[in-house]
Amino acid sequence: MTSSRIASALAITAFCFAAASLPTRADELQDIQALVKQGNQSQALDRVNAYLVSQPKDAQARFLKGVILTEQHKTAEAIKIFTALTEDYPELPEPYNNLAVLYASQQQYDKARRELEMAIQTHPSYATAHENLGDIYAKMASQAYDRALQLDKSNTAAQTKLSLIKEIFPINGRYQRPLIKPSTVVAVAAKPPVVAAAPVAAKPAEKIVEKSAEKTPEKPEEKADIPKQDPDAAILAAVNGWVSAWSNKNVGAYLRHYAPDFKTPKGEPRDAWEKMRKERSNAPKKIIVRLSGIKVSVKDERHASVTFRQHYKAGGFSSSTIKTLVLIKSGDKWLIQQERIGA
C-alpha cells in the first residue's frame, strides 16, 4: 500500500460540513479533493490555503488541509488542525479519529485511544472509531506483552510504525462497513460500483428500516441509536422518501418534502435556495445518500425531529455528517421545517 492510498483513505472520511452551501465552494473543495487523490499534495495544499484565506472558518476545508498535511507527513501541523477542529466542532467524530491516526503513527497509543474514545462518545455507533480503537487496544496489548516477555522489538520499530498506519487505517475498506450495516437506510440513484456489495440497495427504504430493527441484536452498539419504542412509521417513511428522492435526483419530489415555512440554511429566499438545490442535485452523475443511526423524537402530534448520520457520495466527493431534520405534520404528511447540521 502506498502512502497516497493512505491519504485517500483519510480523505474519504472528510465530511461535508454544510451540504447546502454555495456551489463554488463545493466545486473548489471537490477539485482539491481530487488533487489529494491524485497524490498532488503540494498543489492541493496551495489551493486549500488559498481557499481558507477567504473562508478561514470552513470546517471541511480545514479538515481537508489536515488530511493533506497528514499525507505530507507534517504530523505536528496536521495534529494542530485536527485538534482545533475538535475544539470548534466537538460533536464531530472524524477529527478525533484522524487525530488518533496521527498519534498512533507516533506510537502514542494512549493518546490515540483517548481520541477514539472521544469519537465514540460523540457517536456511539461510529464503526470506524470502534475498529480503530480495537486496533489501538491490540497495539497497546502487544506493547504490554512485549514488555512482559522481554521481547525486544526495537529493531523493527520503524517498520511497525509505517505499516501501523496502513494496518490501522485501511479506511477505504473500513469506511464501507458502517455503510452496509443493516441498520443503515440505503437509497441509491444508480448502481454505484463502490457499494455493489450492499445487498439492500434496490429495496424500498421502509422495508430496510424494518429489517434493520430485526438485525440490531447482532450489532448491539447500534441499538442505542434506535429508540426503544417503535419508531413512528409515518415519520420514517417521510425521511426515507426524502432520501430516495434526493438519491434519485428527483428534485421535484425532493423539494416537496420541505414545508412551506422551511427555514432556509442562510435565511436566503425560498426560490434562491430551491434553485441552488436543483443545480446541486443535477450536477453530479449520481448521488448516493444513506442514513444510519436514525433517532426519532416526537414532540407532539404535529412536531417531531429526526437525527441521523448522513453518508453522502457524489462524484469524487463524500461526506458523513450528523444531521437533524425538524418535521412538522401537514395533513397526513410530515414535512421538513428545518434542516441542520449536528444533533
Add this chain to the structure above:
Amino acid sequence: MADSARAYWRISALTKLGSHTGMARTLAFFSQHRGKLLVLCIWLTLLPLAEPPATAMGSRPSPAAGSRPGVNTPEALLVQSLLDIQNNRLDAALKHINTLLSMRPNFRLAYLIKGDLLTARMRPIATIGNAPGGPVNRLADLRDEARVRLQHYLDPAPLDMVPEYLLQFDPSQHYAIVVDTSKSRLYLYKNDRGTPRYVADYYITSGKNGAEKLKEGDQRTPVGVYFVVNDLPKAKLSDFYGVGAFPINYPNEWDKRLGKNGHGIWLHGVPSDTYSRPPRASSGCVVLTNEDLKNVEQFIQVGHTPVIISNDIAWIGRKAWQSQRAAFLHDMDAWRRDWESLNNARYLSHYSPQFSNGTQDLAAWAAQKRAVNASKTSVKVTLSDVSIFRYPGKENLIVVTFDQNYRSNNLSNQMRKRQYWMQDGATWKIVYEGAA
C-alpha cells in the same frame, strides 16, 4: 459473526464505561455475558482451591498494625487488579494495573495482565498471558508468579500461629527469616523478648528445580537452618544480584554430614531491568525484589540472623510452641546437668547412636569424654545466648547454638557451640556437637 458482534459489545460497553456510564452498567453487562467471557473463569480454574476472594480477604487474620503491605504496595495493586478481574471489573483492573506500572515500570507480570485486559476489550480471552506467539516458558513463569502472588492473598498464612522452627532466639538475634519455597514467600520475624513476632512477608524467587538441594549445580534451594555469614555490597556485585547479597552457610554441619555439596547460596536482589523474577528461576538462591531486599537488609545481622528455609512451613499454635520448647529445654538442661554430675553413663545417654561430629563417631567420642572426665573432680557448665531452631524437613532435628562456659578443677574454657539434636521416642538426643 457472533464473535465479532461480541467484540463490538465489549468494546462498546467498555468504552461507554470509560467515558461516562457507571460501574453498575458494566457489571450488568458482564454478568449478562458471564458465560461468554472466558477470562472470568480463568482465575477460578487457576485457583481451584481458592475461596471466594471477598471472604478470603475479609477473613484474613488481622496482622500487627503496619506490618502488612498497604493498599498501594505493588503487590497489593497487582492482587487488587486480579481480584477486579475475578469480579468482572475489568476497567477497575486496568486502572490498578496502570497505577502499578506508573509506580514500577519494570514489573513484567503487570504488563502481562495489562496486555490481557486490553485484549479482553477486543475478544474473550481464555487464559492469562494471551500474547500470541510469546515464548512459552516466559509466559508460564509469569503465570506462576501471578498464581503464587494471588494465592498468598486468597489463602493467607495463619499468622496467628508461628513457624514451628522459631523455638528460641538468642538475645543478640533481633530478627529471623523464614522462607517458604513452595509458596514463594519470605517471612520476617522479630525477636520480641524471646518470642517470635511476625513483621512482614515478601514474594521470593527460589531454585529452578525446587527445594532440597543435594549437590552442586542441581538448581535447588537448600532446606535447613542457616545463618547469614556475609554482606556483599552492591559495588562488589554484578547487576544480576541487584542491590545487595547476603551469603548463608550452606552447606551447614548437617548438610556436610549427609554429603550435600554446592556453595554460594545467597539472599539477593534482582537485575535492574526487572521488578521481580519468576517463582522458580534461581540456581538455588533466595531472591527478593530490590525494594524488598532493601527493606529486609536493615534487619540482617551478619553472623547472627537465622535463615530457615522450608519447602512448606509448619505452623503451630502458641501453646504447642510453648510445650515443644519446654520439652526440649528440659532435655537440654538434663544434658548439661548430667555433664556436671560427672556420671558418664548419664551424660553419654544424651548422645544418639548416630552421633558424629565429623571426625568421631559415638564410640570414639564416648571414649574421649570418659578419659577427660576421669581427671575431673568438679565441672561447672553454664550456657548462655541459646538459640533453638527446629529444623525443617522430614527429620526431627533441632539446632541449638550457645555460649558454653566450662569450668573444671583443672581447665576452664569458653566457646560458642552448635549441636544438632534428633528426636528419639519421647526424648531428644545429640547427633552432632561442635564449635560454632
